Amino acid sequence: MTDLSVDLGFLKLKNPVLAASGTAGYGLELAPFIDLNELGGIVVKGLYLSPREGNLPPRLTETPSGLLNAIGLQGIGVKEFSEKILPRLKKYKTALIVNVCGDSDEEYAAVVDFLNKKEGISAFELNISCPGLKKDGLCPALNPKTTFSLVRLVKKVSLRPVITKLSPNVTDIVEIALSAQEAGSDGISLVNTFLAMAIDIETRRPRLANIFGGLSGPAIKPVALRMVYQVASQAKIPVIGIGGIFSGEDALEFLIAGAKAVEVGTANLVDPGATVKIIKEIEEYCQRKGIQKIEEIIGTLKVKGKRWKKKRI
């Protein structure tokens, strides 16, 4: 038996596979298909203080090996989540991470403050990077200063570990990651979706009512992996890799690149059993390779010469 547990420092996971926010609803949507107890963790759909309407449809479209979405974070607010969902969710023996949203720095802090003392929450993930909210995809994660001030404020309030979820829609992902680290973030997760669009040439309309949306799925995996490698090579705090993970092989690439854990997103929609399948495939790999403990392979990418390091321009 391989030991699949990983220690993020601030949180121990029974295995490195989490269900990513926005692709598993509030977690319970996957329960008819899999045993949630088998997961390393669940990151529930982003929560604001109040319920939210979301964007006009059409909200999603498929592109080659990709999913383009602009859901607009429709959902229940923190109150309904705490009263109706959390009591059912906390019965599962898996890490429960709440994805936190806000229209202002203060709203993020208020969401965290509201949930701080609720039992059963392992950590917060700050969604500072959702591109489907505003037409131009603006979000705090596009700038190191806005990232810093937001993380700093939330860290002052939070009684639980804070993971900052980064956007790939930046010129220098390492700079943003380091500003989150400097602001006191306990961990970093990346990447959120890529700002993208698609057009129906018959009608000459955008495929999404929002025009722009976020691209996810296998199409983005190599770019996400590159960014995770860059950040994991430079940051001191643990990194959670996200982006088009559909198989054990995909997940292992991220772990070897330096991620301590991974989040599985779009794959859950295609196959609600994806996370469990990925855990099994990771275990099979470890057995085949004679690996006793999954942590042995984290950040073990073999490169000729020196490891990649960010150069100051």
Next chain:
Amino acid sequence: MNKDPEARIIHKQTWENYYLLSLESPKIAAPAQPGQFIMVRIESSPYPLLRRPFSIHSRSESSLEIFFKVEGVGTRLLSQKEINDSLDILGPLGKGYRLDENFKEKSVAILGGGRGIAPLYFLAEELRSLGAVPKIFYGGKSEAELPLREKFEKNGFDLFCSTDDGSFGFKGLVTDLLQAELGRFEPVLIFACGPEGMMKKISELATGKKIPSQYSLESLMGCGFGACWGCVRRIKRGKREEWLKICQEGPVFSSREIIWLEEER
């Protein structure tokens, strides 16, 4: 709802551009209700990526049928599957037609437009078994667009057909055909599935005559089981209007609930 990774194709029927596949899957077929749907993973490769939703066209204890028209990449690849190929399916999903009243010897009208006929065969059989007397209205652009005509007739259903070009049955819209027939019979409920404009017209007609009606709505879907919030529609529940997930709260809604879409130009 269940996942069946290996639902075997046991029967296939093809028409010009229309296909019917029977899938052996006892655990999904047995609990299925009319109006519910399944999500089909067409290839195990990432292209096409998402599962595609299909209404359950009919079912037995051990198998279910889907009926579809080739519209895009997904349906084209699906149409190339052969007997003994297996498909990974999820189902039965969503909430189907609400059939909780006493239908004994009551008239009901069932209207299908084009591929919208898909869920209505299962519904017609169920209503008949509940004692109702269904009249089926089936509309299409031309005779070739009415592939299920014989199936309904062979199974003893009272069928009224319309075509836009008059190549078969009544020339004109299925809604006009319904309007004409409504003078001759009084259905206690009207059920429909088809293009938005057709359903909207039926809804106006039914509401005008104070006949309750139910519609099966269509949407692109990310997952089919409520996880992504991608398939929403504006729905009235009591005094509240909200974006509800077609996959979970639908796909069937009543005329009182649906806010019909304006035609885009």
